[in-house]
Amino acid sequence: MKKMMQLLLTFVAIISFSQSKEAIKFKGNILNYTENTYKSFKVIDQREDKQIGTLPFGEQKEMREVVFPTTPDNDFSAWYLKSNQTGASTEFVMVLKRLKLSTGGSDGKKTEGKLDFYAQTFAKNGDKYQFLYKKDTVFTFYDKEVSELMVKNIPSIFSVFIKKSYSLNPVGNSVSFNELGDYSNYVNNNYAALKEGQLKDGIYLDYISFFNQTPEPGSYTFELNNKGDITRAVKEENGKKTKIPAHKMFAYVENGKAHKMTFSGFLDLDKDENGFYITANRGHLFPVQMNSTYGMFGLIGGVAGAIEQGARQKKMKNGDVGKVYIDSLTGEYDFPDE
Template sequence: MKKILQLTFVLFVSINFAQKMMVIELKESIKDKRGLTKALTFIDKRQDKKIGIIDDKGEFVTIKFEDEDVKNHVESWFFKDNKKTGNTDIVVILEELKVYNEQDQDKEYPYAKTKIKISSFLKRNNNYYFINRFDNVIVCNPKRVSHAPKYLAEQISEIITEFIKGSYSSTITSYAISESDIDNYNQYLSKNNKAVNNSELKEGVYTDFKSFYNQEPNADYSLRKNKNGNVVRLIHKDLQTSLAEMFCYVEEGKGYKLTPVGFDEMKKNENGFYIYSSRANLFTESKTGGVFVGAVAGGLVGAAIGAAIDSGSNRNSGAINGTGFKSSIEGIVYIDSLTGAYVFEN
């Protein structure tokens, strides 16, 4: 009888423990519809492979990958979905992935969050060419989501899936990175960002991130202001056009980023350019899936994933589609020095 009780207790503990585990399933299609990709190499560069634990209504839930050998799983996943392959080698690097609860200032309860940073490269002749990067914090609102661990696990899966699919077709930069420099790719490539590294910004209108990165304002565009000195119109070759065609403008040495609530001054610190804003100010709407925060339209890497400015619509001027809770908490929002995307840090 004692052995039976001990066995029952062990089974109970095992079942109870299993109920406190949420797995990230990577199983949706990552087919390259154009059949250009030959192989996908996945590099897990996370220093700490433990993703984290989330409080789910008083119970602590561990979030983990369904298959903890993520490299083998993703590479096998690619070949399962891509029977016909091309000539392109894609390398995807998972740099950071953490889940946690965080008590934001002036909030009565903590929010569940996930921090994820993932990048991709085209590999050719032992050189790497940067394709794209997703670097953000996704916020879960416990009042709108019944189970935060499930929600975050699904978001992580969707972001990785969409990021891989987008990497097949996004354009690359023209700068080759040697294999020995790949660990420091950000530092290496950021040296080419003239906006960050030049002592002064060139005045004028920048229609996309790439032109801002290269400090090449578009002379075909000009601005019109109202009597209060606020920019209200964008002019293209003497014809008024949508403000959404503009990434930013520079005047008297200062850059101003277009957002749905007006122009925000872009300031700079050791990490690059940033504005002071919130998801509520920048998101067109709160998304629970699908498109996530990504490259700004017309940016250095294009906008194949992570849709951004709709250049044909005034109502989306400076807005982005985002995933996660449309938080009103304001803070520093960086402008990614390689993609032009917004990087939310909390």
Template structure:
């Protein structure tokens, strides 16, 4: 009897393990009807997501089906009855959830990294990537595990929907190279392989491929100091977002308050800036003639003086702020802005 009792007891205990399912219910409808399919590429070494507690009870987070390839393909098909010709791919590189002990309870923590590609002529082209690191405190969420599961589903849906509108970097990657796509793509981008080309770059894609906007030129004063950007035909009474400008082979990143020189080290491109220069309070805008509403594209309509940008606030704290090689987004260092 004893030989039978203990296995049965263990079986009952194991079946009591609670699961929190990640249900793919958010819309991923392609309104332009250009998408043909969505294929999941799961590059995770450990397929287990992890366990998070709700009211001191552990819940294991799982997708609603173990056949993830079919789950994602069916999700796409259900949302896209009318399909186009472009094959989309979602890469999940990491997805982990766990408890972090605190003084009075535990906080749920999520780490997630994804990327999207499209396939053309048997090669892959990068579209978007997303990296999430987020805490879910019980005091903020009545049901932490449900909120986290819903958050995972929403983040996946968001990157898929956003990818339909992305043009992508014009750097082909083979299927065998997808596991190391960030390093491979950055090494093949023109911006990393040669000198900067003078001109105005409206977005990061054009900067990465070193294709300046032909409709925009740098505006200078008689002394040769950069004062902003104008249209090549001389009309500059409009506002347009600008990522960077290159003058005499030197690249400058546009921030809401100034132009800051782009530097490079072993880790890639970066700028040295304060929190106020990246995310300025309303009353610290230094762009002459630019309102808060127009600050995003204010470089075009406003006057910016590089020499003034070099006169930095003495009481500010400056950081090495990386520029992501694939997206151009800021890579903020730990503790960024805490001294403000």
């Protein structure tokens, strides 16, 4: 009888333990339809805190720990093989830096949730790694069942991030495994724009040429419209004119001062101890229909009702402005909270 009771208690404990877990379901696909083919998918888990989060689920607000079904490496490799054939000699590597879920305040109807996400991707040949893409941000959700919503969207966030990585060619110098842990600092320490005091005057077509301080060769002059805005840069050499439209420029530097091309035209690009930044808000940097993280990352639910586009754009531009940094690894705007 005593043994039976012990077995029963053990069984109840096992059931209770299994019910306290909420496993991520990797639905959908991470199909690689680009020409950059990979033979396999490898995850290097560099998270300092391996706990994703313990959140309230269901009407009873039962606390459950969000977990990977097995391990990140096994789960992503299996997900990759569901929709991709093996081939080529290059390995796709994702370095997982951070994945944290938390819930916050509630208005009685909806609860705030935050998904803290940080990952980098690399193409690996032999024992060397070459950078592809990076995303370091916090996604904010508001929903009655915010825990369920966040867990449901984890695969969507990874899917968009991974597919974006597929579309990019490796950039920068190849590095060893030991240099992956501090890759951002490794790159920043080698960027001329971040090391040197004076920027070189000229036209820069992308973020890599800007941070490496390699402007377009030759001397360009600017053409302006009747509002005084730059429309293009023009170079005349050996009787031949070369024109660069403003929208194709990443930035230009004049008299040592940088100006970044944005949705609202050229804005001053300043620098402090954290890097280069623009003083702006989302309304200055994105058209309103592009400003939804839900739209950009294909997230499920949580989208506010539609508002007239022009009014939304004006409202966004009238909002508070602050420092918006340029990510030196991707050239993207670095918002602390998406």
